[in-house]
Amino acid sequence: MKQAQVKSAKTVKATRAGKFVDTAHVDTLKSNYKSERWIQNSRKLGKEDSLSVWYSVEELEQFLAEAKSHGGDGVRMYFGAYSQVNAPNPLYAGRQTIVMVATSVKDTDGMVVNKDLYISTPTGSNIVAYNLGKMCPPFCGGHEGGIEEMEIRITDMAITI
Numbered sequence: 001m002k003q004a005q006v007k008s009a010k011t012v013k014a015t016r017a018g019k020f021v022d023t024a025h026v027d028t029l030k031s032n033y034k035s036e037r038w039i040q041n042s043r044k045l046g047k048e049d050s051l052s053v054w055y056s057v058e059e060l061e062q063f064l065a066e067a068k069s070h071g072g073d074g075v076r077m078y079f080g081a082y083s084q085v086n087a088p089n090p091l092y093a094g095r096q097t098i099v100m101v102a103t104s105v106k107d108t109d110g111m112v113v114n115k116d117l118y119i120s121t122p123t124g125s126n127i128v129a130y131n132l133g134k135m136c137p138p139f140c141g142g143h144e145g146g147i148e149e150m151e152i153r154i155t156d157m158a159i160t161i
Contacts, residue, residue: 012112014073014105041096050095053133063130067102070128072117074103080131091138102128 034051041049067075078099087093102117117128 012105012107014103014114015112017074045094047094048137050092050097050135050137052136053098054136055130055133059130063100063102067117067128070102070117070119071104072102072128073105074114076101076103076114076116088132092135095135095137097131097135098133099129099131 030051038049038051064075066072078101079096080099081096082088082092082094084093103114104117106113106115118125119128120126
């Protein structure tokens with residue numbers, strides 16, 4: 001009688017992709033973005049494009065807990081843009097945003113990949129994702145963006161580039 005071969009399940013663990021960076025690194029990235037993308041995007045839109053999206057630590061922790069509860073072990077951040085139809089606030093229409101999507105590492109034919117995480121719901125398959133943060137502009141420093149604020153930021157930007 002032949003003995004059945006038992007193939008052991010391979011455990012795949014997510015690898016680290018980032019690291020902590022210093023102020024100079026952050027300042028360089030922001031300056032590069034403003035000079036290489038933001039000015040052109042803003043001109044094309046006819047208004048300032050967003051420069052950042054803010055979330056509280058509490059809501060980020062809730063998203064991470066939700067991702068982990070469904071087997072997630074990473075987060076992919078997609079760049080996106082709101083349309084007139086899907087903007088949660090009319091001031092967001094046309095502006096770019098970030099949507100965070102939970103991922104799970106998978107071994108596919110010997111290749112390790114981070115797959116977007118979908119879960120089964122009563123209405124079908126649904127992605128585990130988080131969006132709708134506070135965008136700047138238009139909401140910077142507790143007030144809506146406007147011409148005066150744009151002139152100040154463009155002046156500030158010229159100094160930092």
